[in-house]
Amino acid sequence: MNWHEALQDYQHYLKIERGLSKNSITNYTLDITKLMGFLDASSLSDSPVKIKKEVLQQFVYQVAKTMNPRSQARIISGLKSFFNYLVFEDYRDDNPMDLIESPKIGRKLPDTLSEDEINALIEAIDLSKPEGERNRAMLETLYGCGLRVSELINLKISDLFFEEDFIKVTGKGDKQRFVPISPVNKKYIAIYRKEIRVHQNIQKGFEDILFLNRRGRQLTRAMVFTIIKQLAVKIDLKKSISPHTFRHSFATHLLQNGADLRAIQQMLGHESITTTEVYVHVDRTHLTDVMNKYHPRK
Numbered sequence: 001m002n003w004h005e006a007l008q009d010y011q012h013y014l015k016i017e018r019g020l021s022k023n024s025i026t027n028y029t030l031d032i033t034k035l036m037g038f039l040d041a042s043s044l045s046d047s048p049v050k051i052k053k054e055v056l057q058q059f060v061y062q063v064a065k066t067m068n069p070r071s072q073a074r075i076i077s078g079l080k081s082f083f084n085y086l087v088f089e090d091y092r093d094d095n096p097m098d099l100i101e102s103p104k105i106g107r108k109l110p111d112t113l114s115e116d117e118i119n120a121l122i123e124a125i126d127l128s129k130p131e132g133e134r135n136r137a138m139l140e141t142l143y144g145c146g147l148r149v150s151e152l153i154n155l156k157i158s159d160l161f162f163e164e165d166f167i168k169v170t171g172k173g174d175k176q177r178f179v180p181i182s183p184v185n186k187k188y189i190a191i192y193r194k195e196i197r198v199h200q201n202i203q204k205g206f207e208d209i210l211f212l213n214r215r216g217r218q219l220t221r222a223m224v225f226t227i228i229k230q231l232a233v234k235i236d237l238k239k240s241i242s243p244h245t246f247r248h249s250f251a252t253h254l255l256q257n258g259a260d261l262r263a264i265q266q267m268l269g270h271e272s273i274t275t276t277e278v279y280v281h282v283d284r285t286h287l288t289d290v291m292n293k294y295h296p297r298k
Contacts, residue, residue: 031078146250149243
């Protein structure tokens with residue numbers, strides 16, 4: 001088995017058996033292609049079935065020269081997953097990455113925006129332009145429903161259940177969840193649909209996509225990033241923000257206002273509660289409030 005065959009089989013496994021998203025599969029693929037590039041540059045012919053721990057250590061050492069600890073840890077984790085797959089499929093008897101340790105990294109707390117900062121960003125949108133109403137509806141949805149950017153751009157009109165006050169969201173691994181939507185959020189989506197979207201020349205295949213670009217096609221992730229970055233510059237916001245910042249802010253503000261962590265987990269679509277628990281670290285005052293409110297010895 002050569003590297004290209006192994007990589008193709010691994011991609012198929014990630015897609016079919018693990019149900020990972022395209023973005024996740026791309027990231028796993030990049031880890032393997034970096035290793036393949038290292039082997040070519042070093043004139044090494046080790047196959048994925050025969051490669052030894054010592055060669056992989058050389059690769060990790062090279063990676064450490066150009067990447068921060070978090071990126072190093074991600075690549076090491078990706079390679080461990082790849083070789084675990086080869087063991088699982090009986091191509092190998094061992095995982096040569098087992099004894100290679102990842103660099104220790106602190107848990108990075110997510111950046112968040114205050115309610116005033118979110119209001120300022122939304123108020124900075126130029127509503128005199130057709131895309132203004134779309135951008136306002138998008139930012140209200142990012143913050144109001146805690147969506148990932150990929151979930152936002154893939155949101156469909158058929159996913160809107162306004163009478164029930166929910167939207168259906170397709171998340172990582174094509175897993176679906178229902179997220180509550182507020183009257184304010186519904187109002188701005190309705191304005192965008194009735195005043196802007198209805199007049200667009202919508203391209204074939206995009207009739208059900210909610211948020212469209214000026215050519216009547218689906219928005220890209222990069223375009224949403226650009227819109228938010230431009231608004232941040234416009235209000236002279238010093239924080240480095242992205243669409244994901246709205247999702248973090250959604251969760252943090254819910255927690256600050258007394259929401260249950262399990263409910264936040266469901267709305268965010270986290271498989272594990274430990275992923276959601278990072279928001280407890282963002283706002284430790286919430287723990288004190290809970291203790292003071294519910295402990296019998298308060």
